[in-house]
Structure formats: structure tokens, C-alpha cells
Amino acid sequence: MAETTLTNTHMAQARPQGWRGIAADWSSDQRAFKNVSWGKAMMWIFLLSDTFIFGCFLLSYMTARMSTTVPWPNPSEVFALQIGGSDIPLILIAIMTFVLISSSGTMAMAVNFGYRHARRKTAILMLLTAVLGATFVGMQAFEWTKLIREGVRPWGNPWGAEQFGSSFFMITGFHGTHVTIGVIFLIIIARKVLRGDYDVGRRGFFTSRRGSYENVEIMGLYWHFVDLVWVFIFAFFYLW
């Protein structure tokens, strides 16, 4: 709260917009992110670094796929499921996509209700998000099991280029780990919301700072990022 009082004098007049706004905000001896708390700014910067991690994974996959002389296995057939006697291409991945998008929708609404201090609605929507996230991880576990039974290994597979297995396990494994961590933290934050920690500003377990409903938004940023990464994995790994 000390920062607020310090910067308040500067904030009295409206700040410039556009390019001038960028230059003015970044220049000389002041906070660059004017109306963003340190927690939110740090989450954004963490997500930026995570973007580079997933960017490098997708790049290594691209390099492997472009440089191999052996044909790449067709994801449309590899990830097909037999439903009612006929093979439907990529259906499990499509369902996983819809589940993750839905979880992002419920999370966005949880953030909104959080800022309205609707304690129960926020917690219920967050728990619903966690359930959808866990469903996603469950379906991914099913997919891994199916592929491993069919003989996919990091060093080879029955259908083509050997690098398929290593790219698949590394990219989806890392993403699944992110979702799992997200589910755990969703449950932790939802419990805090339900207990009313953010109404009374109770001190948190990690930083011992006073919590507020902004923590729900910071949690939401992480969760939407997990959804965002899946958009890119879906496009480049499954559809390409």
C-alpha cells in the first residue's frame, strides 16, 4: 500500500496514451507498470518466460519434422478413435480442446465474480475449472496409455519418423504438467476464497502478504496461459 501513496501524486493528472504513453511510462525512476500490482506483473513475466520454453519445444519439433527423410506419422490417423464401428479422426483431441476452452470460460467468470466479492460463486466456478482441468489431464493419460500400448516410444513408433514419440511425449507431457500444477493451485485458491481469506485480507502462506481477490485474477492468468499453449500445440502438433 505504501507504493500507492507514493505514486498517487503523479497519477493525479491523466497519463499520456499511445507511443508517448510507452515512453513516459518506461522513462526515469518510476514504476513501469502503473496500475498493475507486482504480483500480476511477475505472473506476466513468468508467463513470458514460459512462452519461450514452449516456443523452444515447438521449434525443436519443427526442426525434427522438417529435417527427417522418413515420413512423419499422420496425426489424424494416430489420434483417431473407433466410435460406433468407424474411425473418427482426432476426436479425443477435439474433445480435450473443448474441455480446456470451457475451463478457461469458467475461470474468466470466476475472476469477474471475484472482483464483485461474490465469494461462493467465485469458489464454485474455480472448482468447476479445476474439475474440467482434471478431466483434461485424465483424457491425456488415456491418450498416452493408448499410444504406449500401440508401441509409441521416445525412440520409435510403428508408423514412421522416430522423432514423433519424443516430440509428442515432451510437448504434451510438459503441457500436462502445467495443467496438473494449475489444478492444484486452483483448489488451494478456491479454498482461500471460500474461507473468506480475501474478504478480511488474511496473510498468505507463501509471501505472507495480505491476499485480495486479485489473487484470483493472477491464478486466472496462469490458467488461461495453459489454454493458450494448448491452442498452439493443437495447431502445430495435431493439425499440421
Place this chain on the structure above:
Amino acid sequence: MAEAVLQDHGHSPDARAALAVPADTHQAQPIKLYLVVWGWLFVLSTGSYLVDYFGLQGYLRWSLIIAFMMLKAGLIVAVFMHMAWERLALAYAIIVPPVLVLVFVAIMVLESDHTLWTRLTFFAGS
């Protein structure tokens, strides 16, 4: 469509109040906005799934996949992650660096073309 919704409700008095009170990042968009974006994300995902379902190939397939991907990513970052209501200083600090990954992509495309060429040239006989 989503743009119009943003215009209507985005720069409400709340957004201006946020400038005057730096620590308060409170944002009050109507729930309807999130439902509309949710619906669009479903439509776009269905679109990209249908690209595969109908087995489109070549440049049509790739351009459609990229288009659906960028639209989805844009909606998630702008609305769900509230980037549309942040100041440009934060938005550019976060969004510009990942664009530079494209330079890395260009380097690796050249590199893998070269690797493929050496493999075809020197290992094709075996």
C-alpha cells in the same frame, strides 16, 4: 463482433478510474462478454477441427490452421487475460518479445533444410 463488445463496455468509467488509482486493477466487464468469447472460441475450435475432418491439404490447410490459431490466441489474451484493458507499456512488454521467436523459426527452417539436404545427399544410398 467481440471488438464491438469491447468498445461498448471496455472503456467504462472503471477503466479511467483505474488510471487514477494505481493499485486498483479492478475490472468489471459484464459476464455476457465472457460468454460471447467462449462461444467464439468454440466456433473457431470447431473450424480448425473441421479442417482436419474434411482432410483439406496444402496451403489452404496451413493458412486456415494459422488463422484459427491466431484468432483463438488473440481472444484468449485480449479478453480472458484482460490484455485489452491494460496499458500499452505492459501489453508491448509481454507481446513483442514472443514475436521475436519468429527470427529463431527462420534460422531453424534454414538449418533443417540444410540437414535434410545433407541426409538426402550423403545417406540416400544406404
